[in-house]
Amino acid sequence: MSLANDTLRPETPDQLQDALAWSLSEQAPLEILGQGTKRGWGRPVESRNRLDMSALTGITLYEPEELVLSARAGTPLAEIRTALAEKNQELAFEPGDWAPLWGGAAGAGTVGGMIGCNLAGPRRIRQGAARDHFLGFTAVTGRGETVKSGGRVVKNVTGYDLSKLLCGSFGTLAAMSEVTLKVLPRAEKTRTVLLLGLDDRRAIEVLCAALGSPHEVSGAAHLPKDAAAGSEVSFVKQAGGSVTAIRVEGPGPSVDARCAALRQELAGFGGTEELHSHNSLQFWRELTDLAPLAARPDLAIWRVSVKPTDGADVAAEILAERDGLHLFDWGGGLVWFGTAPEGDAGEAAVRGALADRGGHAALLRAPEPLRATLPVFQPQAPALAALSRRVKEAFDPQAVLNPGRMYAEF
């Protein structure tokens, strides 16, 4: 192992390839960073050397009428959001601004990091995650070779869909130099139907009913009392209890009609209220950015993905064993749980609740010593773990890319 302690900052794709060649030749593993905003997500990387991708920047192609955008991987996400907004478009999967969760500046982060973490916001239930909008890439593998996969068109089944593999691989397979994304028009209008004071179980029934309706719901969340109290939307803050929220988006006349229909159909669950444009946007932005948890830097954060109808039971089981702040997104299918970073930070409680149910839990935020010892990502059954390892070795046989970030074994 090299004793080097370098940060390499390639400015061109060729230099990126050189950086990997150097890493291989010196046996010096690299920690890959965009702007480093999500360094705290995952296990601490076993490497002294850094590969800083933040100089590989720039939008290289944007054709709004073709709904496609390509950019160098280190391009600030903020730059991409701005370019899209100018054409009234957006990344439909609503990637959150999570830098503040780890104390970073709001708005920081790169597009490569967004892909590496497979971000997705509340609209996941309708539009999917980053993986569903990631059309192609160019990257340098841990073999030091530049490879590309996918393309710039949505309909493409030419060869294996390696984009899916890279998305959510936390930089452990290849260092991307350029990514291509599908972009979509922004909705003309947004509104949110609220129900107040429901308990978790009842709230998830409401969300299931709304998602099973033909009204094209694009957000379905439930904030128990403590999570709602921190909102800057005064109506939500002052609700004094839990808030269950159902979003509809689209052309004006359609949103009005769907909101009215939803309120009528959900009347049996209690009184309904509505948030209009500005407040609706604010409410979902807070949820997308995990504001209730960003406001509590003292807590460790678990991200628990389950089938929606299990959400309330899973939360109840965890809370029976451990105090914490919880909230639900994705119609109950995504449970956020903040708890004191003490002991096992609730690992036994969280993973125990999933044991007979399926689903998975990841420790999104915790102090480094905890992340070094706890399985941050859901432990896998032996056969799946072995396969994942073989896939890793297919890209990075010498384990020079973010070693240890996802699993202690590789």
Next chain:
Amino acid sequence: MHMPEPDAGTIARKSEIVAALQAVVPGEGVIFDAEELAAYESDGLTAYRQPPLIVVLPETVEQVSAVLRYCNEQKVKVVPRGAGTSLSGGSLPLADGIILGLGKFNRILDIDYDNRCAVVQPGVTNLGITKAVEHRGFYYAPDPSSQIACSIGGNIAENSGGVHCLKYGLTTNNVLGIELVLMDGTVMRLGGKHLEAEGYDLLGLLTGSEGLLGVVTEVTVRLLRQPATARALLLGFESSEAAGDCVAAVIAAGIIPGGMEMMDRPAIHAAEDFVQAGYPRYVEALLIVELDGPEAEVDYLIFRCSEIAKAKGAVYERVSKNEEERAVFWAGRKAAFPAVGRISPDYYCMDGTIPRHRLPEVLRRMRELSEHYGLRVANVFHAGDGNLHPLILYDANVPGELERCEAFGAEILKLCVEVGGVLTGEHGVGVEKRDLMPSMFSEIDLKQQQRVKCAFDPDHLLNPGKVFPQLHRCAELGRMHIHRGQMPFPDIPRF
């Protein structure tokens, strides 16, 4: 098109292999009689035919696992097969390989409306899923034209699309989980009823892997609520350029229709002659734009699309007034392949995707190629997402015509790549486009894809001869030449 040289040793051991398979799958589940094998000799790409050595039709995942384990140990090649509708030769048999047919996996296991998903066996047809849930107002969104016949397992293998994928995504965007058997017999689950699988997205990788990575034995798909209404616009233009402009303008206006299909004049005429959908014969290009969703939205968007079409020079417009009329609008498009089949002894369906704005140029060059090769071509086109289906008309009984047709097809696909598109949008590489892969990928790209294959099937026993023009041994692919200490100071900014 050459397939890997069959292994004479394996062929000689046929009766031994039959006996071993019969021990796993009793009764009628093992087929080895030449006459019966003939039924499996081709898939939807009928130009290629090859009877398999043996067909095995297991009924349980344990049997699938045992068959694969046996074949892995004995180094017998395996070709998974769903309904056999692949248009790229994906399930084309091998002379020295067995066909692993999943037709008996035809049950719907669980419909979960609260979680909006269904768990089904891979042999269930695409339409079978929708049929099972439509009485509750739900459906499974991806809708390949072959949906009556094709299996959901095959859809996963090919990442199939359909006319509604513009708005609702492809198979890969609508699958939540699978049960998978690897070539060595290992059974595993990826994903489930929750929204994403953990760890590496192997589910995403498997989708579209053309039966080369594992055999899918169970599938969990997302169900969507049927839109409240759907209405379609039929628009005629004097040129495909004008129609293409209209498509671009609709999307630029922020509208994503449920479907947006284009047909050129030869396709319009063939379809009209076949089903009398009432298409105008005098236009050069016809668009079907379908808007679906809440009634208020559909009315509003139909109006806006109509305004856009007028501005872009539409010379013909009709809006469907009821479900019946909407179905008639689609009837011509849906019957386009058989309609073309009527006007020519044979036709060959291509499947490239291009950046949409290159359409006029691609159509012009296709016309030139059509003259050069002396073969007619009709075009149907998923206009919203740039996926072209040129249908080349030929007669297999005329010596040399199939070869000419294939050469023409290859030129079209290379043209797609040249303008920034890809070789296949939804039908897969299979054997058909295998040898064209180098026009899109470098040797390094292809080797990296094969390394992924090696992680699943190190002996290349599962569906070999498909997708990759050249098979490299996994040991060779894994080798790495590292020159230690040769790059102490690369020319990279550092801190």
